Amino acid sequence: xxxxxxxxxxxxxxxxxxxxxxxxxxxxxxxxxxxxxxxxxxxxxxxxxxxxxxxxxxxxxxxxxxxxxxxxxxxxxxxxxxxxxxxxxxxxxxxxxxxxxxxxxxxxxxxxxxxxxxxxxxxxxxxxxxxxxxxxxxxxxxxxxxxxxxxxxxxxxxxxxx
Amino acid sequence: xxxxxxxxxxxxxxxxxxxxxxxxxxxxxxxxxxxxxxxxxxxxxxxxxxxxxxxxxxxxxxxxxxxxxxxxxxxxxxxxxxxxxxxxxx
Numbered sequence: 001x002x003x004x005x006x007x008x009x010x011x012x013x014x015x016x017x018x019x020x021x022x023x024x025x026x027x028x029x030x031x032x033x034x035x036x037x038x039x040x041x042x043x044x045x046x047x048x049x050x051x052x053x054x055x056x057x058x059x060x061x062x063x064x065x066x067x068x069x070x071x072x073x074x075x076x077x078x079x080x081x082x083x084x085x086x087x088x089x090x091x092x093x094x095x096x097x098x099x100x101x102x103x104x105x106x107x108x109x110x111x112x113x114x115x116x117x118x119x120x121x122x123x124x125x126x127x128x129x130x131x132x133x134x135x136x137x138x139x140x141x142x143x144x145x146x147x148x149x150x151x152x153x154x155x156x157x158x159x160x161x162x
Numbered sequence: 163x164x165x166x167x168x169x170x171x172x173x174x175x176x177x178x179x180x181x182x183x184x185x186x187x188x189x190x191x192x193x194x195x196x197x198x199x200x201x202x203x204x205x206x207x208x209x210x211x212x213x214x215x216x217x218x219x220x221x222x223x224x225x226x227x228x229x230x231x232x233x234x235x236x237x238x239x240x241x242x243x244x245x246x247x248x249x250x251x252x
Contacts, residue, residue, distance in 0.1 A: 010194060011202045014235060018206055019213075021176045021231035025169045026216050041180065056190040060183055069179070115168040116218040127172055131179075 001051045009051045010058050016044035020134070027126035028119040034129025041130070042137035049138075054145050061142065066135040073132035080121050080128070083111070096120025164221045173227035177234020182242035184235070199236065206232040 020040030027033030048057045084093030087107050088100070095103055096111035097120035113123045150158040186192055210228040215221070 006192070010192070011198065011205070014202050014232070015206055015209060017180050017235065018177070018209070018228045018231040021173050022213065022225050022228040024176065025173055025227035029217055041176075052190070052192070056187055056192065058184055058186045058192060058194075059180070060185050065183060113168045115166040115216075116220070123168060123172065127176070130176070 005051050009047050013044040013048050013059065016047070017041050020044065020130075024126050024130040025123065028113075028122040029117055034126035035133050037126070038130040038133025039137055041134040042141075045134075045138045046141045049141060049145055054142065061135065061138050066139050069131050069135040073128045073130075073135075076128035076131075077125060080111075080124055084121070092121075092125075094120040094122065166219060166221055166226065169216075169227035170230045173230035174234040174237075177231035178238040179234075181235035181238025184239045184243045185245045187245060199239075203232060203236065 017040075020037045020043075022037075023032035023040055024034055024037030027037065045057075045059050045061065048059045052058065081092040084095055085091045087093070087095055087103050088098075089102075093103075094111075095107055096113055096118065098108050111121050111124075113119045113121075115123075152158055186194065207224070207229065210225040210232075211223065213225040213228060215223060215225060216227075219226070
């Protein structure tokens with residue numbers, strides 16, 4: 001890749017990452033949310049991986065990191081859902097808002113999201129989904145970039161048949 | 163002045179997670195100095211000002227999640243973003 005791209009892409013990727021975070025955090029009141037924000041952050045990573053190559057990319061997602069983030073995102077989502085089931089009887093019940101007034105006050109306080117809209121668990125769900133999506137999409141691109149071709153039993157590359 | 167903790171804390175967390183993965187290989191020809199990181203921070207502040215706060219947010223005239231994300235990225239980079247050869251293999 002050209003020198004101009006190599007100079008520009010890493011700073012741009014950091015700014016794009018911030019935009020993705022902003023999209024995730026505004027998911028409950030503006031267009032966007034966990035999936036869209038996660039895809040934007042993954043886009044920033046993909047930008048770096050394509051321009052610098054997997055080896056020299058300044059943003060590095062290792063296999064362990066992606067596994068951990070994927071698990072944390074999924075577990076956080078399930079935990080918030082099960083908390084609604086335990087305290088209100090419905091999976092993913094919005095404990096922070098409590099429209100039906102059936103949740104103890106301290107539980108409502110715990111799951112409240114401290115902003116002017118008091119959106120309850122929705123921003124936390126966006127956060128969990130954002131984590132999952134950003135590592136999921138990045139993993140696909142890492143797999144594609146790291147693909148070295150198909151090899152037979154003797155270690156020789158299989159040529160494509162037209 | 164009111165500060166809404168939600169976007170600040172969650173933005174910092176997400177930024178920290180990404181920032182901890184910024185590991186510049188010293189053998190590569192990339193050379194981003196502290197000056198370039200400060201420039202990126204100022205550019206992020208300007209971007210946050212032009213994006214503006216979310217609807218109903220009346221604390222600061224900036225996108226607070228955006229600013230906390232860039233702060234989180236730099237804190238993550240400084241604390242955990244060291245290059246370790248074995249750790250960064252894909």
